[in-house]
Amino acid sequence: MQNDPHILVALASIGISHWVRLSDDDRNHVKAQDPSLVTGGIIDDHVTAIRPFPVLDAIASICVSSAKSEVIAVALQLNHDANEIRLTVAGNSAIERRTINHLVRVWALMVRLSNLNHKQRLAPQLEGKASLSTKHDRLAMVSLTYEFSINKIMKRLNRWWTPLKEFGDRFEPVKDEMDGTQPLKERFSNMVLSMEIAHETLQQLSIGQCIKLNEWDSLVKLMDGVVRDMKRIFQSSSVCNIWASRLKVPGEKPFRLRRAIEKLTTHHRHVQALISFADSPRLRLAFEYQLVPVCVPAQPAVPITLPSTAAQWTTVLQRALGDTVPVENDWLAKQSQQLIKEICGGTVLRNNAHCECSLIPHLESTAAVATPSFTYIGLSKLSCCACHNWLRSFNMRGGRQYRTHGRHGKWYWPWVMPPSTPIDVERRFADIVRQEYIQYMLSTGRLRSSSDISDASDGGAEPEVDQEAEKWLAEKLAERRAARTGAA
Ligand SMILES: [Zn+2]
Numbered sequence: 001m002q003n004d005p006h007i008l009v010a011l012a013s014i015g016i017s018h019w020v021r022l023s024d025d026d027r028n029h030v031k032a033q034d035p036s037l038v039t040g041g042i043i044d045d046h047v048t049a050i051r052p053f054p055v056l057d058a059i060a061s062i063c064v065s066s067a068k069s070e071v072i073a074v075a076l077q078l079n080h081d082a083n084e085i086r087l088t089v090a091g092n093s094a095i096e097r098r099t100i101n102h103l104v105r106v107w108a109l110m111v112r113l114s115n116l117n118h119k120q121r122l123a124p125q126l127e128g129k130a131s132l133s134t135k136h137d138r139l140a141m142v143s144l145t146y147e148f149s150i151n152k153i154m155k156r157l158n159r160w161w162t163p164l165k166e167f168g169d170r171f172e173p174v175k176d177e178m179d180g181t182q183p184l185k186e187r188f189s190n191m192v193l194s195m196e197i198a199h200e201t202l203q204q205l206s207i208g209q210c211i212k213l214n215e216w217d218s219l220v221k222l223m224d225g226v227v228r229d230m231k232r233i234f235q236s237s238s239v240c241n242i243w244a245s246r247l248k249v250p251g252e253k254p255f256r257l258r259r260a261i262e263k264l265t266t267h268h269r270h271v272q273a274l275i276s277f278a279d280s281p282r283l284r285l286a287f288e289y290q291l292v293p294v295c296v297p298a299q300p301a302v303p304i305t306l307p308s309t310a311a312q313w314t315t316v317l318q319r320a321l322g323d324t325v326p327v328e329n330d331w332l333a334k335q336s337q338q339l340i341k342e343i344c345g346g347t348v349l350r351n352n353a354h355c356e357c358s359l360i361p362h363l364e365s366t367a368a369v370a371t372p373s374f375t376y377i378g379l380s381k382l383s384c385c386a387c388h389n390w391l392r393s394f395n396m397r398g399g400r401q402y403r404t405h406g407r408h409g410k411w412y413w414p415w416v417m418p419p420s421t422p423i424d425v426e427r428r429f430a431d432i433v434r435q436e437y438i439q440y441m442l443s444t445g446r447l448r449s450s451s452d453i454s455d456a457s458d459g460g461a462e463p464e465v466d467q468e469a470e471k472w473l474a475e476k477l478a479e480r481r482a483a484r485t486g487a488a
Contacts, residue, residue: 003319005430006304006416009386011320012433013413014342016385016440055277056378057405058270062106063089063099064380067151072099073355073404074378075363078289079371085289086371090296090359092352100293102148106274107291109144113137113278114287121281138275139216145271146205146219153267154206160260161199167255168192170247179242187229188243193477194222194229195264218476221469223268230261296362301350302416306343310336320434327447343413353418354387355379360394360402361420375402382408386415389436393429397422 053076060074070091077086087103089095116134146153168189171178175185201219205211211219233239240261244254277283307313313336321327352358356377363373383391388407395401417426441447 003316003430003434004304005426005433006302006414007306007316008320008430008433008437009411009415010306010343010413011316011339012385012437012440013411013415014339015437015446016411053374053376053378054405055273056374056376057380058273058277058378059087059103059106060089060378060380061266061270062145062149062274063103064152065099065102065148067155070152070380071355072380073359075359075373076376076378077363077368077371077373078286083289084292084371085286086292086294088294088296088359088363088368088373090355090362092355094298095295100295102144103293104291105144106141109137109141110274110278111287113141113275114284117279118281118284139213139220141275142220142271143211143216145274146202146267149267150202150206153202156263156266157199157202160263161195163255164192164257164260164264165196167244167247167257167260171243174247178246180236180239184233184236184239187232190477191226191229191233191261193480194226194473197476197480198222198226218472221473222476223265224272224469225473227265227269227272230265233261234258296355296359299352299358300419301352302419303348303350304414304416305348307339310340313339321438321447322434331447349414351414351416353416354384354412356383356404357387357390358418360391361418364399372400375400377402377404379404382406384408384415385411385436386433389432390417390421390425390429393425393432396428397425 056074056076060072063072063074064070070093072095073090075088077088078084079086087107089100089103091099113134116137120131120134171185171192172189175189178185198219201211201215240258241254244257248254278287307316310333314332317332317335356379359377362368383404383406385407388404391402391404417429421429438447
């Protein structure tokens, strides 16, 4: 008899924390997230024949406005007969009307940009006039998306900016002694300084101050520079770790430098992906279709009842471990007591399915099957372990193979399957969770099997650098450096 998959996820969420066993499949997904590989909002991976579509992740991400844990999934369908491009949006909670309105506005700007670029390609003599218009629309895209997502952006800034700034302050006096080439170290210094200036503008925006057009222009130049520096620094796979270890504060773990840079550039990279998608002649076709935004209706909350006694947990554990891993009774009793302590059993918990899981049954429904979806699902953050495994179980049915950009290492609780999960998917999912739990417990020595007991480069094209913007940026940074020296 199978265990209830929800109870197995509860077991995994307590037993396994921050753990990911990277399969080849996951490694491909991780590659998809590498910002240096994105060109025009897509990645062509000729080695794996997988075609990730980061612009969909960008669209999902710019739809997030809340500082709280809002997650959004987006699927794309093209209906050639009806001349429609359908973006189906699902959230962990109900999608608000304002989110859809925002998506429509962003798409309209992408269409305008694409049309202007197209005209410019057809009539190069209009270059000056057209480039002014495209610049205006690019700034409109930047201000629209930054304003909508400012709470989310400030949450990231509040978490990562001060530690990065402090790291930059420790870096400067010993820069000459640090590993890495001089140009790379200069790039890092410039990056921190640029972020400092950009941060001031974002703080003004977060308290409701009006940001003028020239300030948006400055923000774009600063953050474009930061992303260029990031790509160069990330080309060296180890330099961030080497610098972080060298400048470690005694008694603390090394600063997660690469993570901080990724987090602080996330929003801007998404905006760049949208703009480069609109700039791409190859992908222009997408903008000739009429946009139809679709919301996945809010799913009913699913009730789950967990074991309320240690004896019930013992039965769950015995079933989960099966005959393959015989264990001692003492171990079972200790684990069961621990589970009762950590999870409040007996009460009925209710939760909604996470967005990527609720999106797929919707896409597979009869009405949607007439216009099959792209198999790449855009997500505003990585999938949790349970969702990732639910997706794997669904794909094992042999129909369309849905993919996201990967998973992080966490198991969330309470977590529920979409109510319409087919029984074969449910069974496979329960088995995968069970196997991951067992492997984790064995590999970390938390569980001993019976035998142990008896034996006691950058692949993407660098965007063209605007010479004037480059000059402006150099002057701005020199000005800031001079002001600092003067103050000191
Ligand atoms: Zn999830």
